[in-house]
Amino acid sequence: MANILVVDDELGIRDLLSEILNDEGHQVELAENAAQARAARARIRPDLVLLDIWMPDTDGVTLLKEWSSSGLLSMPVIMMSGHATIDTAVEATKIGAMAFLEKPITLQKLLKAVEQGLTKTAIRKPTALNSAAVHSADLTVEAVMTGGALSAPIDLGPQSTQSFLLEKPLREARDEFEKAYFEFHLAKEGGSMTRVAEKTGLERTHLYRKLKQLGVDLTRGKRGV
Structure with missing residues (x-):
């Protein structure tokens, strides 16, 4: 089970992603703008973030830059958009986004991207397990x-x-x-x-x-x- 932050100004998208990820056993935190995303990032320290590019207050790429420049980009971020250009996707990737999902997002692509992101999170974290039971x-x-x-x-x-x-x-x-x-x-x-x-x-x-x-x-x- 992972803590996943979903940031999107569209209520329908937030509800859909929340339902899918909850069914997969994850804990989901929702934010409808950059201000709520900042607060959630500080509060829950998510294992992964799904971040919309086009939002009314601060766009996703700008928020990604903010996290990167301030040393807060410690988790995989998957960008989402139905209107982004190739240049925007490339820019987000250069800043530190691990993947880009184009809306409407298919279930298969979403789960694959989330699984890959959480694998990266797990690799970076130290393990407390050994061969003992x-x-x-x-x-x-x-x-x-x-x-x-x-x-x-x-x-x-x-x-x-x-x-x-x-x-x-x-x-x-x-x-x-x-x-x-x-x-x-x-x-x-x-x-x-x-x-x-x-x-x-x-x-x-x-x-x-x-x-x-x-x-x-x-x-x-x-x-x-």
């Missing part, structure tokens, strides 16, 4: 993405230990971790979707869709099953 509460998605160890066992209970091979593609490794994570909490909460939703911080509808997407057996954790 760690408990599920200590192993984060961020740690899995760093590739700091060839594998990281997760304790799912007295009779089950799940091991993740960190040399796998990011999406495969993340899906395996998320599946084990939710199976652990389902078993712990006796199959109660309501309690699992509270524990994991997801809305119940989002949680159900995520479990179905991951292929989690919803009967596995129920008492008496």
Whole structure:
């Protein structure tokens, strides 16, 4: 799970990107202009920013320059626009943007760009993992993405230990971790979707869709099953 800041003056774009990224398991912060983006950048220290170029107060390229010149461009930034020229995209890339998405943004291109951006974030962060076993509460998605160890066992209970091979593609490794994570909490909460939703911080509808997407057996954790 990553903290992603979406900066766009169009409400429809913000809502759409927020829904997609939330469904992917990320925490999403929204900003409709540069002023809100500055405040959010300082408050949550995002792992990745999706930044619109054309905004009413300060355009995205100018904000990108501001972050770069002040040493605040410590996270990958993906620029977005439906009207930008090639020169604008090139300029943003030279300043430090890692990618450029043209609106309307397709789901496939969005998820691919976000995955690549988060991979860059993970590579830059130091890893606290080693070859020793760690408990599920200590192993984060961020740690899995760093590739700091060839594998990281997760304790799912007295009779089950799940091991993740960190040399796998990011999406495969993340899906395996998320599946084990939710199976652990389902078993712990006796199959109660309501309690699992509270524990994991997801809305119940989002949680159900995520479990179905991951292929989690919803009967596995129920008492008496």
